[in-house]
Each structure stands twice: as C-alpha cells, then as structure tokens.
Amino acid sequence: ALAEAQDTPQKEKGTWHAGTCQGCTSWCAKQVYVVGDRAVKIRGNPHSKVCVGASCVRAHMALQQVYDPDRIKTPMKRTNPKKGRHEDPGFVPISWDEALDTLADKIMELRDAGETHKYMLMRGRYTYMRDILYDRMTKIIGSPNNISHSAICAEAEKFGSYYTEGYWSYRQYDVTKARYVLIWGADPLAANRQVPFYSSVWGDVVDRARVAVVEPRLSATAGKADEWLPIVPGQDSALALAIAHVILARGLWSREFVGDFKDGTNRFVPGQTVDESTFDERFTHGVVAWWNLEVKDRTPAWAAEKTGLPEAQILRVAEDFGKAAPRAISWVGGGPSMQVRGGYGSMACHALNGLVGACDNEGGTLVSNKEYTRKFPKPDAFMDDIAKKGKKHEKIDQRGRLTFPALKSGKPGSAVLTNNAADGILNEDPYEIKVAVGYMNNFTFSCTQPDRWERALAKIPFVAHLTTHASEFSWFSDILLPNTHHLFEKYGYVKSIANGYRHVTLMQPVIKRIGDYKTDETEVPWLLAEKLSQRGFDNLLRHYKEYRDPETGKEPTTADEFSLYALKYATQSLWDPAQYKGGDRFNGWEDFLKTGVWNSDPYPYRKRWGKMKTATGKFEFYSVTLKKALEKHAKKHKTTVDEVLTACNYEAQGELAFIPHHEDPFTIGDADTYPFVFVDHKSRLNREGRSANCSWYYDFKDLDPGDEPWQDVAKINPADAQKIGVKSGDTIRITSPTGAIECTAKLWEGIRPGTVAKCFGQGHWAYGRVAAGVFGKTPRGGNNNDLIPAEYDRLSGSTVRHAGTRVKIERI
Ligand code: MGD
Ligand code: MGD
Numbered sequence: 001a002l003a004e005a006q007d008t009p010q011k012e013k014g015t016w017h018a019g020t021c022q023g024c025t026s027w028c029a030k031q032v033y034v035v036g037d038r039a040v041k042i043r044g045n046p047h048s049k050v051c052v053g054a055s056c057v058r059a060h061m062a063l064q065q066v067y068d069p070d071r072i073k074t075p076m077k078r079t080n081p082k083k084g085r086h087e088d089p090g091f092v093p094i095s096w097d098e099a100l101d102t103l104a105d106k107i108m109e110l111r112d113a114g115e116t117h118k119y120m121l122m123r124g125r126y127t128y129m130r131d132i133l134y135d136r137m138t139k140i141i142g143s144p145n146n147i148s149h150s151a152i153c154a155e156a157e158k159f160g161s162y163y164t165e166g167y168w169s170y171r172q173y174d175v176t177k178a179r180y181v182l183i184w185g186a187d188p189l190a191a192n193r194q195v196p197f198y199s200s201v202w203g204d205v206v207d208r209a210r211v212a213v214v215e216p217r218l219s220a221t222a223g224k225a226d227e228w229l230p231i232v233p234g235q236d237s238a239l240a241l242a243i244a245h246v247i248l249a250r251g252l253w254s255r256e257f258v259g260d261f262k263d264g265t266n267r268f269v270p271g272q273t274v275d276e277s278t279f280d281e282r283f284t285h286g287v288v289a290w291w292n293l294e295v296k297d298r299t300p301a302w303a304a305e306k307t308g309l310p311e312a313q314i315l316r317v318a319e320d321f322g323k324a325a326p327r328a329i330s331w332v333g334g335g336p337s338m339q340v341r342g343g344y345g346s347m348a349c350h351a352l353n354g355l356v357g358a359c360d361n362e363g364g365t366l367v368s369n370k371e372y373t374r375k376f377p378k379p380d381a382f383m384d385d386i387a388k389k390g391k392k393h394e395k396i397d398q399r400g401r402l403t404f405p406a407l408k409s410g411k412p413g414s415a416v417l418t419n420n421a422a423d424g425i426l427n428e429d430p431y432e433i434k435v436a437v438g439y440m441n442n443f444t445f446s447c448t449q450p451d452r453w454e455r456a457l458a459k460i461p462f463v464a465h466l467t468t469h470a471s472e473f474s475w476f477s478d479i480l481l482p483n484t485h486h487l488f489e490k491y492g493y494v495k496s497i498a499n500g501y502r503h504v505t506l507m508q509p510v511i512k513r514i515g516d517y518k519t520d521e522t523e524v525p526w527l528l529a530e531k532l533s534q535r536g537f538d539n540l541l542r543h544y545k546e547y548r549d550p551e552t553g554k555e556p557t558t559a560d561e562f563s564l565y566a567l568k569y570a571t572q573s574l575w576d577p578a579q580y581k582g583g584d585r586f587n588g589w590e591d592f593l594k595t596g597v598w599n600s601d602p603y604p605y606r607k608r609w610g611k612m613k614t615a616t617g618k619f620e621f622y623s624v625t626l627k628k629a630l631e632k633h634a635k636k637h638k639t640t641v642d643e644v645l646t647a648c649n650y651e652a653q654g655e656l657a658f659i660p661h662h663e664d665p666f667t668i669g670d671a672d673t674y675p676f677v678f679v680d681h682k683s684r685l686n687r688e689g690r691s692a693n694c695s696w697y698y699d700f701k702d703l704d705p706g707d708e709p710w711q712d713v714a715k716i717n718p719a720d721a722q723k724i725g726v727k728s729g730d731t732i733r734i735t736s737p738t739g740a741i742e743c744t745a746k747l748w749e750g751i752r753p754g755t756v757a758k759c760f761g762q763g764h765w766a767y768g769r770v771a772a773g774v775f776g777k778t779p780r781g782g783n784n785n786d787l788i789p790a791e792y793d794r795l796s797g798s799t800v801r802h803a804g805t806r807v808k809i810e811r812i
C-alpha cells in the first residue's frame with residue numbers, strides 16, 4: 001500500500017498560507033500548506049525576523065489538534081444537574097442559538113437584579129483580540145471580575161526586571177553577540193520563549209560563548225552547555241549574590257554602566273562596608289548600598305553550602321561571566337521566580353545584567369522594540385449605571401488584601417491572583433459568583449491544588465466554557481461552546497520579540513471548519529451582544545459597532561465582519577501606507593494578510609540608559625520603585641513594610657526588603673516524612689496544557705531527557721532510588737502534603753540527589769480518549785499539580801510551582 005501511495009502522483013497542488021502558532025508563548029509566525037481545504041504541513045514563516053523561518057518540534061502537533069476526532073463540534077448542554085468529578089455531565093448537542101440564548105438570559109438576570117459583579121470571565125491563553133471579550137464585555141456587563149491566567153504563568157519573572165529596570169515583561173537575549181550566557185531555570189532549546197530562533201542559532205552560540213545552566217535537572221540546554229549547575233531547589237538567590245560578590249570584589253563590573261570609585265581604587269573588599277561618597281555611580285542606583293547591606297558577605301564559600309554546588313564552580317562561573325562583560329547575559333526563567341520567595345530570586349538573578357552592563361546593550365538583555373498596533377475603542381460611554389456600580393466591587397481573587405500585595409507595575413493590588421480566585425469563589429469572599437465564562441483555560445488541571453477549582457466550579461450555578469476539547473474545566477460546565485483552532489481557523493494577532501526585533505503576526509482562517517466552531521474572542525462576543533440587544537440591553541452591540549472597517553468606514557453587521565474589521569482596525573498602522581509609522585512597509589491590507597507578519601525596526605541599543613521607568617530613571621540595585629510600592633501597600637493596611645513581608649512569608653526585614661537579597665526557600669512538607677524536593681518542568685512537546693490528546697506527544701516523549709515514550713515517569717537519582725528500593729519501570733505513588741499521584745519510576749543520573757523531577761502535562765482524566773486513561777474516569781499518568789500546594793509569591797501574585805513542595809515516594 002505504501003509503494004502504491006508513493007507511486008500515485010499528487011492530484012492536487014497545495015498553497016502556503018501565513019498563520020501563527022500559539023503552542024507556547026513564543027507566538028511564532030508560521031506558514032500552513034493547504035491542499036484542497038485541508039492543512040497538511042507547517043513550517044516557519046521566512047518573513048519573520050523574530051523566528052527566522054525556523055520551527056520547533058511541537059509546531060507539527062497543531063495538525064493533530066485541529067483534526068482531532070475528539071474536538072467538540074457543536075455547542076452542548078449539561079443534562080445532569082449534579083456537578084462533581086464523578087458525575088457524568090450528560091452533555092447533549094444544542095444549537096448556537098439555544099446556547100447563547102441561555103447565556104444571555106443568565107447575564108440579564110444579573111443585570112435585572114443589580115448584581116452584575118457576580119459575573120466572572122476567566123481567560124487562559126489569548127490573542128491580542130482579547131480585550132473584546134476579556135475587558136470590554138466584562139466592563140459593559142458591569143463586573144470587576146476578568147481573571148486572566150497570568151499569575152499561574154510567569155509574573156514573578158517580570159517582577160525582577162520591573163523592580164530593577166522598570167520593565168514588566170519578558171526580555172529578549174542578544175545571544176549571537178554574547179560571550180557568556182548564564183541561564184536560570186529555563187530550557188530555551190525545549191521551552192521558555194522563541195525556541196525556533198534560539199535553537200537555530202545555538203550552534204553558533206556555543207561556539208562563541210560559554211553557556212552555563214542553573215537547574216536541578218539536566219535539561220536539553222544543560223546537556224549542551226559548558227557548565228551545568230545542579231542547584232539545590234530554591235537557592236538561586238544565594239548563587240546570584242555570590243556571583244555579584246565576585247564581580248564586585250574582583251573589579252569586573254561595567255565601569256561604563258555602573259560607574260567607578262572616584263580615585264579608581266576598588267574598595268569592595270569582602271566583609272567590609274564601603275563609604276558611598278567614594279563611588280561615582282552612572283546609570284545605576286544603589287550599588288554601594290547593595291554591597292553594604294547584602295553582597296559583601298555573600299562569598300562563594302557561603303553560597304557553596306546553600307546551593308550544594310562546588311565553591312570552585314561558583315567562582316569559575318562568576319569570573320568567566322564577569323570577564324565577558326558587557327556581553328554577558330543573565331537569563332531569568334520560571335525556575336528561580338515561580339517560588340514562594342521568587343520575586344526576590346528573580347530580582348537577584350536579573351540584577352547581574354545591571355552589574356555587567358548587559359542591560360539594553362549589545363550581546364545582553366533587551367526589552368521589546370516599538371510596535372504600532374492600536375487599542376480597541378474605549379468602553380466607558382457604554383457602561384451604564386448598573387455597570388459602573390457593579391465594577392466598583394472588590395475582585396474575586398482578593399488582590400490587594402494585606403497578604404496579597406500583588407504589586408504589578410508599582411501599584412498594590414494591580415496584579416492578578418489567578419489561583420486564589422478558586423478560594424474567593426468557594427468562600428463567597430467577598431461574594432458569590434453566579435455566572436462564569438471561561439475561555440482557552442483549564443484551571444481544574446493547570447492550577448496547583450486543582451481540586452479547589454473542581455469544588456469552586458461545581459458551586460457556581462452557571463458556567464460556560466469556550467473550548468476545543470471537553471477538558472477537566474468543561475466537565476464542571478453547563479454549556480460548552482466549540483472554538484476555532486488558533487493556527488488554522490480564526491482571525492487574530494499576537495506580538496513577540498527575539499533577534500533584536502519585534503514582530504506582529506496574524507492568524508487567519510485557511511481551512512474549512514469541520515465542526516460548527518466559532519471564535520472565542522470575536523465571533524462569540526458579537527453573537528452574545530446580539531442576544532443581549534434582543535433582550536433590551538444593546539450597549540455591548542452598540543460598542544462593537546464602533547469597530548469599523550478602516551478601508552470602507554462600514555460598521556460590522558455580522559460576527560464574520562466584526563472579527564475581520566476588528567483585526568484590520570487594531571493593525572491599521574502596520575498595513576495602511578497612509579498611517580506608516582515604522583518597521584516593514586505594506587501596500588495595504590491584502591499585502592499584509594498574504595505576508596502574515598510585520599517586523600519592527602532593529603533594536604536601538606543603550607537608548608534606555610538613564611531613562612528607565614524606575615523611580616530614579618536608573619537601573620536600581622536599591623529599588624526605590626519597590627520601596628514606594630511596598631510603603632503604599634503597608635500604608636493602605638495601616639501597618640509597616642516589615643509586617644507586610646512577614647504576613648506574606650518573606651524573611652526580609654528593614655532595608656533588605658528593597659534590594660535583591662538571599663532568602664531560604666519556603667517549602668511545604670517536613671523533610672523526615674517527605675525526603676525529596678519535587679522538581680516540575682515543561683515537556684519539549686507540551687503545547688502548554690493542550691497537546692495531551694495528540695498521539696505524537698507520547699510517541700516522541702523521549703525527546704525530553706530522561707523520559708520514555710508512552711509513559712509518565714518520575715526521574716529519580718539512582719543513589720536515592722537504591723535507598724528506597726525503587727527500580728526503573730516500577731509503578732510508584734508520589735505523595736505530598738496536599739495530594740498523591742501514580743506514575744512510573746525512572747532511574748536517571750541527570751537529577752540532583754534529594755530531588756525528583758517530573759514533566760508537567762500528563763494526568764488528564766478528561767480532554768479526550770488519548771489524554772485520559774479512561775475518559776471521565778481515570779487519568780493517564782499523574783498531574784503534577786495534584787502534588788503542588790496552592791502557594792504564592794505574594795509580591796507578584798504568582799502561583800508557585802518550583803521549590804515549594806516536598807514529597808515521598810513509595811513502590812506500589
Ligand atoms: P491550558 O492548560 O493550556 O491553559 O494553563 P491554562 O491557561 O489553563 O488549556 C487551555 C484549554 O483551552 C484547553 O484545556 C482546552 O480546553 C482549550 N483549548 C485548546 N486549544 C484551544 C484553541 O485553539 N482555542 C480555544 N479557544 N481553546 C483551546 C496554562 C498555564 O499552565 C501556563 S501559561 C503555565 S506557564 C503553567 N505551566 C505549568 C507548569 O509548567 N507546571 C505545572 N505544574 N502547572 C502549570 N500550569 C500553568
Ligand atoms: P518553567 O516552566 O517554570 O519556566 O518557561 P520557563 O521560563 O522555562 O520552567 C522552569 C525550569 O526551572 C524547568 O526547566 C525546571 O527544571 C527548572 N527548575 C525547577 N526548580 C528550580 C529551581 O529551584 N531553580 C532553578 N534554577 N530551576 C528550577 C515558561 C514559558 O514556557 C511559559 S510561561 C509558557 S506558557 C510556554 N509554555 C511552554 C510549553 O508548554 N511547552 C514548551 N515546550 N515550551 C513552552 N514555552 C513557554
């Protein structure tokens with residue numbers, strides 16, 4: 001049959017169409033090969049200067065997602081009123097009309113009762129069309145409760161760069177010009193961001209630069225690095241401070257960026273304080289204060305004890321890193337950040353970029369280039385009195401309370417506390433939630449202690465889920481609305497950065513929809529707005545009619561027109577020659593749509609030196625910005641910063657609160673009962689939480705160092721395994737103070753003794769026939785989140801997944 005197939009000439013030639021992959025937050029510009037009306041192949045879009053035409057392994061799995069026979073093809077409603085993990089929802093197909101009529105009725109009940117704050121919108125993965133559904137719709141209905149997934153993602157990582165250099169976002173790394181790349185808890189060849197770009201240049205990077213990876217496990221990147229530093233989980237700040245200590249003590253800091261002693265004599269002598277007046281600081285703030293308060297005592301010998309790493313290795317890495325200045329990158333991932341005290345870990349690791357002058361510099365860490373997309377029309381004029389009153393209520397995630405400072409961008413109570421919303425709902429604190437909509441999210445799987453979400457969703461009287469699959473979240477929903485797949489079936493756009501550029505890349509429908517799918521962020525809200533309008537509440541529909549086609553000036557009249565016009569509206573300055581502002585040039589909409597991606601101008605190095613968005617305008621080793629934010633929060637609660645930090649599980653008191661400093665990890669579980677620290681990491685094949693029903697995910701699972709095809713393994717160091725009598729292939733139970741899972745043991749040297757590592761991704765009991773052991777009943781493998789306690793880095797609001805859990809292992 002194979003020979004016959006190969007001999008058969010291809011009947012129909014296909015065409016390549018531009019699109020965008022959202023398998024992970026790299027947000028790559030792709031091209032899809034379409035034959036007839038089917039997608040058959042995916043490759044990198046060569047027009048993107050961010051992706052440079054490259055691809056990653058998991059891009060191809062999008063094909064298995066879009067043609068997955070287990071996709072929900074029509075709207076469904078629940079027939080079993082009882083909600084619980086062991087209650088079959090009894091979903092039956094219904095029409096879009098019936099589904100949206102039901103949802104519109106529920107929203108109108110809240111409006112009629114003046115309790116619109118009891119409406120809640122939960123957002124998982126998104127495109128930049130998000131504000132239509134997430135922001136505008138929630139506000140115009142009248143609720144403060146738009147809850148994004150950001151705090152289970154990577155907010156603590158942004159905390160570090162914000163409270164040093166005033167930048168709340170991901171950085172790009174100028175690796176092709178770097179001479180040292182020091183990576184903390186990120187695996188850029190397999191995960192983190194811009195995998196296609198970094199993997200495609202990595203061969204040159206390892207030729208030109210030294211690469212060091214700080215990770216408790218031998219990741220794909222660590223396996224190809226010059227140095228692997230298998231750190232004791234949660235001791236990243238100790239290592240970072242020791243590196244800072246060596247850089248200052250040996251005079252390796254950047255004179256150009258940081259400045260120098262007035263007489264040129266290095267007074268950074270270990271253990272001794274320095275007179276601030278002897279130093280002339282340039283584009284940074286507080287280097288001497290930082291030394292005096294913290295760094296002077298953080299010697300490599302001290303760090304060796306904390307981190308479990310050899311003193312000689314710490315010294316070597318610190319010296320080599322410092323000698324490479326300013327082309328020395330400190331790359332901060334989720335590992336050192338998404339921990340209970342991770343806000344400070346993230347600051348400590350990022351501060352190294354300031355010391356060596358890598359910040360905003362060639363061969364260093366860069367921020368985002370300028371782009372010129374436009375925000376959607378403002379909602380204010382469409383918010384009536386009910387809406388304005390509703391929006392004033394406290395948010396369901398309790399952000400801003402004493403124990404949840406959630407200090408995004410300098411403002412107390414401004415960051416989301418995704419995972420804590422479950423407790424808000426369960427305890428009706430500050431009030432009950434009656435109607436909830438979730439889209440492209442699966443908090444009953446992706447959040448730690450997901451059983452809280454199961455109970456929270458079961459408690460909400462009406463839940464609608466916009467999804468492609470019947471996930472664990474869907475299981476507790478009343479209505480399921482089938483969504484388009486992002487890469488092939490909808491309009492949208494996203495932005496991302498790498499290689500000194502930013503791109504804006506488009507999604508567009510390029511294949512025939514096999515099911516009755518609609519797009520979460522555009523078509524569904526439009527159709528719902530029509531339903532609300534039929535019920536006498538037309539504010540939302542009138543608002544959406546403002547999203548006019550920039551070419552014809554026409555207002556949208558259908559969901560299809562709305563999604564297209566909204567996209568053209570947002571991106572007009574990129575494709576309309578009359579509005580050109582910079583970057584690539586296009587001859588109009590069709591030209592842009594065909595190419596699919598706009599590239600910014602190249603990166604303007606060193607333009608931010610002295611103009612950073614911090615309180616001092618400088619790179620802050622002593623964060624005046626954080627001091628102001630913490631003092632504001634303390635004042636609001638009529639208490640002191642010291643009390644705030646204690647209430648939030650940090651060790652720091654006094655001035656330490658405002659500088660990158662060492663904190664011991666905060667880990668749940670006592671070492672006698674739970675001898676191992678649990679190490680969670682992403683699979684190279686995870687498309688976030690969305691590839692679990694793809695068979696290729698299991699076929700190629702051994703792409704993850706130490707993993708096995710079609711198994712969910714916990715990687716245990718052979719020395720540890722011998723002590724507890726476990727062999728490779730044994731079925732084991734892993735138990736933490738908050739839960740237990742079953743999986744397979746794998747003896748592997750690539751893991752620090754005393755820790756056990758496992759990929760996040762398996763353990764689904766719903767989602768589809770491949771993902772689950774038995775759909776709706778038993779999981780395939782174990783969900784790491786069943787083990788990890790719902791803890792927070794409270795300064796950023798982030799959910800903790802690293803260094804926070806101790807476990808025990810038993811053979812069963
Ligand atoms: P996903 O789990 O990716 O998103 O977690 P979430 O934001 O909850 O699931 C998205 C859901 O969207 C799917 O379950 C499915 O129902 C639906 N879906 C799938 N494809 C599509 C589509 O194309 N369109 C639409 N509309 N819906 C779709 C992600 C979150 O998980 C993140 S960002 C991170 S970084 C965390 N990673 C992580 C980890 O590394 N370890 C542990 N233990 N937990 C983690 N949780 C976090
Ligand atoms: P994490 O997933 O938190 O963050 O990607 P990352 O920034 O890479 O992984 C952190 C790493 O820290 C792991 O390799 C883990 O082994 C290590 N680690 C664990 N404990 C410690 C510790 O105590 N110290 C240190 N130094 N390291 C530790 C996040 C990013 O990845 C995000 S937010 C998303 S949404 C994307 N998701 C995604 C995906 O699902 N799959 C793949 N393949 N890539 C992805 N890229 C994106």
Ligand code: SF4
Pocket residue numbers: 021022023024025026027028055056057058059194195196687
């Ligand atoms: Fe890019 Fe991530 Fe998609 Fe791979 S999975 S192509 S890295 S967005």
Ligand code: MO
Pocket residue numbers: 025152153154
């Ligand atoms: Mo994420």
